[in-house]
Amino acid sequence: MSITPEHPAALDRRTVLRRAAAVGMLATPAIGLLGACATSGSDGDNEQVAGGTKSEKNPLGVKEDAAIEVVIFNGGYGEKYATDVHEPLYKTAFPKAEVKHQATQAVSTVLQPRFASGNPPEFVNNSGEKLMDFGALVADGQLQDLTELWDAPSVDDPTKKVRDTVVPGTIEAGSFNGKPFVLYYVSTVFGIWYSGKLFKDNGWAPAKSWDDFIALLTAIKAKGITPYGYAGANAAYYQWNVILTQAAKIGGTDVLKNIDNLEDGAWKQDAVKQAAAAWAEVGAKFSDKSFEGLKHTDVQLRQNQYKLALYPSGDWLEGEQKQDTPAGFDYQLMPVPSLTASDKLPATALRATAGEGYFVSAKSKNPKGGLEYMRQMLSKAGAKGFTEVVKAPTVVTAGSEGFAFPPGVASSQAALKAAGQDVFNLYFDGWYKELDTEARTATNELMFGRINADAFVERIQKRADAIKKDSSVTKFKR
Amino acid sequence: MRHGKYPFVIGFLFAPVALYVTFVIWPYAQAFQISMTNWRGLSAPQWVGFDNYRRLLDDGAFWKAVQHHGVLLLALPLITVAIALFFAFLLNVGGKSSGGQRQGVWGAKFYRVVFFFPQVLAVAIIAVLFQMVYRPNESGLINGVLMKFGLEPILFLVKPNLALWSIIAVLVWQAVGFYVVLFSAGMASIPGEIYEAAEMDGATKVTLFFRVTLPLLWDTLQVAWVYLGIAAFDAFAIVAVLSVDGGGPDGATTVLAMEIYRNAFVYSKYGYASAMGVALFFLTLTFAALTLRLTKRESVEY
Numbered sequence: 001m002s003i004t005p006e007h008p009a010a011l012d013r014r015t016v017l018r019r020a021a022a023v024g025m026l027a028t029p030a031i032g033l034l035g036a037c038a039t040s041g042s043d044g045d046n047e048q049v050a051g052g053t054k055s056e057k058n059p060l061g062v063k064e065d066a067a068i069e070v071v072i073f074n075g076g077y078g079e080k081y082a083t084d085v086h087e088p089l090y091k092t093a094f095p096k097a098e099v100k101h102q103a104t105q106a107v108s109t110v111l112q113p114r115f116a117s118g119n120p121p122e123f124v125n126n127s128g129e130k131l132m133d134f135g136a137l138v139a140d141g142q143l144q145d146l147t148e149l150w151d152a153p154s155v156d157d158p159t160k161k162v163r164d165t166v167v168p169g170t171i172e173a174g175s176f177n178g179k180p181f182v183l184y185y186v187s188t189v190f191g192i193w194y195s196g197k198l199f200k201d202n203g204w205a206p207a208k209s210w211d212d213f214i215a216l217l218t219a220i221k222a223k224g225i226t227p228y229g230y231a232g233a234n235a236a237y238y239q240w241n242v243i244l245t246q247a248a249k250i251g252g253t254d255v256l257k258n259i260d261n262l263e264d265g266a267w268k269q270d271a272v273k274q275a276a277a278a279w280a281e282v283g284a285k286f287s288d289k290s291f292e293g294l295k296h297t298d299v300q301l302r303q304n305q306y307k308l309a310l311y312p313s314g315d316w317l318e319g320e321q322k323q324d325t326p327a328g329f330d331y332q333l334m335p336v337p338s339l340t341a342s343d344k345l346p347a348t349a350l351r352a353t354a355g356e357g358y359f360v361s362a363k364s365k366n367p368k369g370g371l372e373y374m375r376q377m378l379s380k381a382g383a384k385g386f387t388e389v390v391k392a393p394t395v396v397t398a399g400s401e402g403f404a405f406p407p408g409v410a411s412s413q414a415a416l417k418a419a420g421q422d423v424f425n426l427y428f429d430g431w432y433k434e435l436d437t438e439a440r441t442a443t444n445e446l447m448f449g450r451i452n453a454d455a456f457v458e459r460i461q462k463r464a465d466a467i468k469k470d471s472s473v474t475k476f477k478r
Numbered sequence: 479m480r481h482g483k484y485p486f487v488i489g490f491l492f493a494p495v496a497l498y499v500t501f502v503i504w505p506y507a508q509a510f511q512i513s514m515t516n517w518r519g520l521s522a523p524q525w526v527g528f529d530n531y532r533r534l535l536d537d538g539a540f541w542k543a544v545q546h547h548g549v550l551l552l553a554l555p556l557i558t559v560a561i562a563l564f565f566a567f568l569l570n571v572g573g574k575s576s577g578g579q580r581q582g583v584w585g586a587k588f589y590r591v592v593f594f595f596p597q598v599l600a601v602a603i604i605a606v607l608f609q610m611v612y613r614p615n616e617s618g619l620i621n622g623v624l625m626k627f628g629l630e631p632i633l634f635l636v637k638p639n640l641a642l643w644s645i646i647a648v649l650v651w652q653a654v655g656f657y658v659v660l661f662s663a664g665m666a667s668i669p670g671e672i673y674e675a676a677e678m679d680g681a682t683k684v685t686l687f688f689r690v691t692l693p694l695l696w697d698t699l700q701v702a703w704v705y706l707g708i709a710a711f712d713a714f715a716i717v718a719v720l721s722v723d724g725g726g727p728d729g730a731t732t733v734l735a736m737e738i739y740r741n742a743f744v745y746s747k748y749g750y751a752s753a754m755g756v757a758l759f760f761l762t763l764t765f766a767a768l769t770l771r772l773t774k775r776e777s778v779e780y
Contacts, residue, residue: 115519232727233723292614293636472526
């Protein structure tokens with residue numbers, strides 16, 4: 001079976017196959033191609049537009065006829081709030097400016113090449129599963145400093161700065177090393193959710209202390225309903241959030257600050273260990289092993305079918321489940337209960353933050369326009385319009401006045417009010433994605449009974465130490 | 479007509495070679511370059527030399543992935559080829575012989591089409607399909623039945639020592655059809671007289687298979703082995719969609735492509751991810767070269 005160029009007919013099937021195999025060998029690990037994005041993109045070839053004249057109506061000095069491009073993540077909140085509310089507001093303020101709108105479900109896929117080639121859009125809603133790494137963007141100088149926006153007079157009351165119209169903590173949530181870069185717009189409250197109807201029918205009440213909580217779980221179990229569960233397949237962070245919230249309640253908010261700042265031994269703090277041990281027990285006694293193989297949609301559906309009683313999540317849950325929630329289900333939030341009587345924070349304390357990130361690209365053509373767009377978003381009309389379209393409260397204090405929220409959001413807003421000053425947040429997952437991944441994996445190991453609390457804190461601490469030592473990772477402090 | 483042959487050949491080759499170089503070779507070369515930098519996907523990368531490769535050496539996830547490729551490399555070709563050979567033999571020469579012509583078992587034509595079905599489905603669809611099959615509660619295809627009989631559900635993708643094998647089962651299920659067709663084509667080209675002669679000498683079906691079919695199919699087998707080996711270095715789509723927690727539980731099913739994906743698109747460490755890509759490239763290359771070298775032997779002329 002010799003093959004010579006003189007006998008092309010001898011190129012039989014097998015030879016062709018063998019050659020095809022050789023070609024396939026080069027082509028199959030296509031993942032190698034993923035690095036093929038252009039690295040040659042140059043910065044600064046994008047000429048920025050000159051400023052306009054500052055005036056009372058235009059405190060930021062936006063050029064009146066400069067175009068602005070808006071990219072919206074078309075996810076849970078849709079894009080209607082942008083096209084129907086915020087963009088018209090900008091158009092009204094600057095009739096001569098063109099507003100280009102684009103919506104996407106994969107933000108990084110669409111925008112990565114634009115950043116790499118130095119031509120990013122002015123305004124970006126960076127959210128969803130494929131969001132761009134905020135830490136990397138900040139480290140790269142791609143984000144516009146928002147200090148100018150926060151210090152600008154607000155749209156509705158020129159005597160009031162924009163920073164004074166939003167819920168406390170909003171600016172901090174979007175700050176990196178003390179500098180504000182990201183606007184988190186939607187007020188988000190975390191807790192444990194239950195069906196008001198299921199609880200009322202069975203005479204159960206939400207628990208404030210740990211003993212009550214265990215009694216409640218036992219009662220639910222006796223009824224043949226899975227008392228507690230989260231989705232291990234893709235949403236383990238809902239559970240580390242509960243464990244860390246518990247830790248903050250036990251040991252005070254500094255526990256979380258140490259974790260965020262990658263302090264030595266931060267994960268090995270007693271509060272974290274105690275919280276992990278307590279929840280490991282809940283996982284072992286009151287959950288279902290099969291949940292590790294389920295996605296969040298499956299588990300949330302089980303709750304809607306009254307097969308699961310308690311589920312940890314943020315207050316987007318009610319909107320997310322709108323399609324599957326039976327009538328009268330009545331979503332209610334209960335804060336994570338206190339573990340001991342000597343907890344540093346009261347039972348009402350909870351984690352709340354501003355969610356859904358927006359930024360202005362520093363290297364875009366018209367960054368001032370982007371800032372102005374944010375100022376319009378933060379106006380009363382902008383916030384009210386958003387809340388009316390997506391049924392979620394914004395960080396603008398005056399924005400949700402007089403709006404009748406559905407029961408779940410109403411209960412989380414009430415819980416937020418009851419918490420008063422005892423509201424805290426954590427940031428490490430946004431700053432160090434690798435630590436988030438490790439915490440998720442470790443949480444599954446802990447909650448489904450493969451490791452104990454000591455091993456849990458040990459392994460996350462190990463990863464935190466490695467990140468601290470890694471010079472290629474930009475560090476953040478708060 | 480030797481005159482002017484080269485301009486003619488070059489004229490024909492120019493376009494495909496240019497395309498191939500631009501879209502295949504050049505990105506590969508770039509991957510090598512990026513792997514020597516700490517590029518995070520946005521601004522200009524900085525040169526860090528072999529730092530990323532040094533990091534690979536003590537990256538637990540990387541070694542776990544390599545180990546899984548080792549398992550896949552043994553299990554996937556072995557199981558797939560064994561099943562495919564068995565089916566192909568039954569479909570082509572397993573039945574009665576009529577008029578000196580070997581026949582497949584009854585309904586062979588139907589089975590051949592059915593076996594090929596998985597090949598037609600997109601990989602992502604297969605993964606989603608098997609999510610239903612493996613689902614660990616009463617709505618899962620397998621566990622639903624088990625639980626009806628009052629048995630405990632099997633946590634296919636959740637038990638660390640079962641998860642990888644559950645993934646391998648899907649890969650095999652998906653691949654078998656193609657190799658049945660490939661081997662069938664190979665068997666069809668084996669002359670009937672050889673079987674006839676062997677049968678006259680009193681060979682049983684088993685002897686026929688091992689003494690006639692297998693040796694005459696050697697070239698096709700070799701190709702199958704290389705293909706499956708390369709598939710064993712991939713497995714990304716199935717792992718990404720099907721496994722728990724992206725290659726979990728606790729990395730029990732992770733593969734290199736999964737780690738590359740995570741490092742590049744979740745951690746934005748494009749430089750480090752490229753270094754993994756380069757490692758994968760050399761692993762694949764070594765495997766293919768080794769297989770072709772080791773399985774080289776005199777092929778039988780007929």
